[in-house]
Amino acid sequence: MSKKNNGRPSATGGGAATERSEEYKVGPCHPPREHQWKPGQSGNPKGAKRKPSSIALDLKALLERALDKKVTLKQGEKKQTVTMAAAGIEQLVAQYAKGDRHARRDLIALADKLGVDLMAGQRQAIEEALTLNQEAILLTYVKRQYDKASTPSPVFAPPELLDDDLQDQNKD
Numbered sequence: 001m002s003k004k005n006n007g008r009p010s011a012t013g014g015g016a017a018t019e020r021s022e023e024y025k026v027g028p029c030h031p032p033r034e035h036q037w038k039p040g041q042s043g044n045p046k047g048a049k050r051k052p053s054s055i056a057l058d059l060k061a062l063l064e065r066a067l068d069k070k071v072t073l074k075q076g077e078k079k080q081t082v083t084m085a086a087a088g089i090e091q092l093v094a095q096y097a098k099g100d101r102h103a104r105r106d107l108i109a110l111a112d113k114l115g116v117d118l119m120a121g122q123r124q125a126i127e128e129a130l131t132l133n134q135e136a137i138l139l140t141y142v143k144r145q146y147d148k149a150s151t152p153s154p155v156f157a158p159p160e161l162l163d164d165d166l167q168d169q170n171k172d
Contacts, residue, residue: 026032037043067085074080082090092110095103111118119126 024030024033067083067088069084070081071084071087072079072081073087073090092103092107096107108118110116
């Protein structure tokens with residue numbers, strides 16, 4: 001009978017079953033044949049305990065269902081049916097427009113997450129205003145630098161310091 005590299009007897013040959021039982025030695029990592037697992041039998045017959053299902057999927061479905069519900073809004077004499085999600089966004093934007101700092105934070109975070117440009121309509125006006133302000137700042141700076149270079153400021157010293165220098169010169 002031939003042996004493989006792993007040290008186990010091969011299953012080839014007619015009298016392999018009788019030869020295997022004679023050569024098999026019981027020891028560490030080699031339990032007796034009658035106590036080994038049979039083919040297809042699990043080592044844990046009851047199986048692993050099932051994990052409880054995640055509540056996140058249920059919460060997500062509930063949130064999506066709640067946001068898709070229709071609600072009727074009344075603005076003056078006009079009635080409009082929209083989803084709860086649309087009504088919530090409208091309310092968030094209205095709070096933002098009133099100056100609510102929490103609404104501002106939430107709206108900016110939501111817009112960033114969704115890729116919405118909040119400055120889309122005002123970008124050109126902001127750039128023009130900045131260029132006018134920048135031009136005024138530069139002109140003021142140039143004027144100050146020119147005044148420094150063209151007319152040096154006079155240095156005034158107290159009279160007692162001026163007299164000391166004259167006395168020192170007279171003594172020499």
